[in-house]
Amino acid sequence: MFAKDFSHLYSDECNRRTADKLGSLIEYAKIPNISFLGNGLPQSKFFPWQSISATSPLPPFNEGIESCDKSTDTFSIQVMKNDNSNSQAGTCGEKSFNLAKGLQYQPVVGQQSVLDFIREHLKLVHEVGTNYQDWDVILSLGNCQAFDSILRTFCNPGDYILAEEYSFSSSILTAKTQGVQPVPLKMDEHGIVPEYLIELLENWPVNLKKPKLLYTIPTGQNPLSYSLSLERKKIIYDVLQKHDVLIVEDEPYYFLQTGEYQQKSERKEVKFNSHNEFIDSLAKSFLSLDTDGRVLRLESYSKTLAPGLRLGFIAASSAITKQLARYNTMSIMTPSSFSQIFLNELLNSWKQEGYLDWLIGLRHEYTIKRDGSLDFLLENVPKQLIEQKIVKISPPVAGMFFTIELNAKKHPNYTGDKISIETHINEKLIEGGVVVAPGSWFAVQNPEEFKHIVSDDSENEYIFFRLTFAANDLPQIEEGIEKVIKVITSEFQ
């Protein structure tokens, strides 16, 4: 089975992209005995780095990864410049690439050994290639850059896309900046409501262009921390298939699946007896359901390794990754070689098993942080605020965030405008020494031309604040939550 052709969805810009003939010259350089006077490549002898090295923690992280920072259970990699034989270039043998090659101009899609590792990983976790075979991977600079490049490949100014009604504000702004209008989809506590999506698409105004793609954060949704169930994913996939809409799944939090929150007394530590057990515990992705080549999966190493790597990838049909590569040739080229080298040496030293060990360790740490934060919150928020439904708390199953919902109508200052209550409380929170993110900042507004068609949010009395348990240790998080509770209690007394 092969991916369907989605070229009818390409943007005008994408259709104008042509390959630079100059880029094709480099292929000749590989032919033996050819004299290459084609491209302006600086010689590697003038690269002022003779060798680089790094020290990293060693799997299987039996002591957890909390202490890996100070652990002496480490290994070092070293990558030399001048080894002509790739097998001695670095610590990972033939999977290493030396600095002479590594610091030269690179293939736009990424270094082969990095891509190979990612492909293998995607097969393990998402069984990619079973539904359709012409899939591929291209490196990105993280999901922001990935989404920017996707929008420019599929959307023209004036086009519509679909997005969760509360979504990552930066992605929404990126679309709007390009003149692309996000149309919000209603959510409940399980994410996008499929019935709403169906109704919206069935009744899409005939005078308006159909949406090009759905932008969704299925796992540990930002800001609401919901995870979309497999059942809903299947329905949504079918609906979007019917309406010829692409799916962009933005998955920075995929490996932060902390599972259902259990009350402290009933809590059992989750232990995985094998890597397969861990993989089986993970949410089924849109990518794994994809039979058409309709899904573009965005993953980032920002949350699993480090944001400063500025590295992630897009998995999609090879027809689509080719178009994205063309765009990259005219903008970013490819991620930094130093980032690619360090990622390559780390992953190929760890191997697939070691990387999964790391992810299991990360899940463990985030579960402790999630549980500790929610325990503290639920124990300390005044019971009557919960009973009177002034405060609603839905423990997250994945991601870095949890939310506190507040019934704006119950606030003494309420005069019909719940956002002014949100602003007021946010000011009080800052005065109280705690910084959180107000929910309205994430709201995707209905475009003007949709306002009469779809129901708005006005009957919903709740506002919310997004809090993260990612950025601090538990004692600091508890301190922050305590400040939040103090403000809320004083505001709604």
Place this chain on the structure above:
Amino acid sequence: MFAKDFSHLYSDECNRRTADKLGSLIEYAKIPNISFLGNGLPQSKFFPWQSISATSPLPPFNEGIESCDKSTDTFSIQVMKNDNSNSQAGTCGEKSFNLAKGLQYQPVVGQQSVLDFIREHLKLVHEVGTNYQDWDVILSLGNCQAFDSILRTFCNPGDYILAEEYSFSSSILTAKTQGVQPVPLKMDEHGIVPEYLIELLENWPVNLKKPKLLYTIPTGQNPLSYSLSLERKKIIYDVLQKHDVLIVEDEPYYFLQTGEYQQKSERKEVKFNSHNEFIDSLAKSFLSLDTDGRVLRLESYSKTLAPGLRLGFIAASSAITKQLARYNTMSIMTPSSFSQIFLNELLNSWKQEGYLDWLIGLRHEYTIKRDGSLDFLLENVPKQLIEQKIVKISPPVAGMFFTIELNAKKHPNYTGDKISIETHINEKLIEGGVVVAPGSWFAVQNPEEFKHIVSDDSENEYIFFRLTFAANDLPQIEEGIEKVIKVITSEFQ
């Protein structure tokens, strides 16, 4: 003096850009005793790198940089993760930033100490800040990404820009892909002909939008290797000032100024007695002439250090760098931390003097390569081909390239279409085992609506091929040139 306001030239996309409120939260994190539950920052203890290090050659490179590759005259830098005190984070003391900070989300414009070094360098070389004071620097991923971001900040589809009639094809394609039309400017052996520019702008069709910017490669122009004289730069600046056009100077080859080619017998080795003597030898940039904040200067470390760094910068008025930063927030964020760390440690270890030493060394190496290539070419190309003006050779004064011009009309197959001769000869060159770049690949075509207004190139009988002396050692270059001469001689016998 302050920069002029160029906001009337912003693109629609630029005018739609708004700051993400979420980004502003991070400012609060710096306040003492604040509980930060705002942004989803992963904790640095989960970054799987405890330390990184690198070994580099040590200035003043008295033995030249040719052998720096194998030199034992080196120094090593090491950057640790966990040092809380910045002064112990790396080898460069307080100019270092540790991995805990370095691998976290970064300021979009770049790390302070990297920017400080670049600012200092620009003051030394271009006396920036004398003509107007509110200038600034933002890091880029190299000049391709820099130009992409500038086009998206100033140009709408349907806009015009100005470019040299032969120019870097990738930049021209980037503009065209965005629906922006480059209008070619006539050149002679000193670059853009100012009189042509004046006439073009004075007679710009009233029904067409005025061009937004000039895209120029002033030093070691690609593909023609010309360098624009100071005299012409002043005239061009004045003309563009009058017509409200910005100047984007793309300067990847700025430090490859190899000077006038001297015949072998008359050649004297250029020695600089001081750094100032070297700086004085460099071409005056548009940036150094800029009184309005009209110039955006693009520099890249791809040619001076290594392409794999994926790092460069844009120097411009701070009002403009702010707009570029907004775009980066929605796409690349900022260059890789590993690249920034290694660049920072290298430059701050070398210091300004050491970096200038490196650049002097680089100039020396490229001069040897330029001289050797041209010596070989001029000595071996049959004299009668030169005398009959079948072959024209203009030795370059800067950059990585030289060209061989051929009179297509003198080719036996010529039937009025010189490009078919170019294609034919290019095929013969590849058959002959040498890869060069055909000149027509760099041609900027007049847009349809300009064809009746400006003269075209049809009276020019010459075609040309661009050759580089960058990518190989001299013996290999000579081998390539020999193959080229063989083909030319056989084709025009």
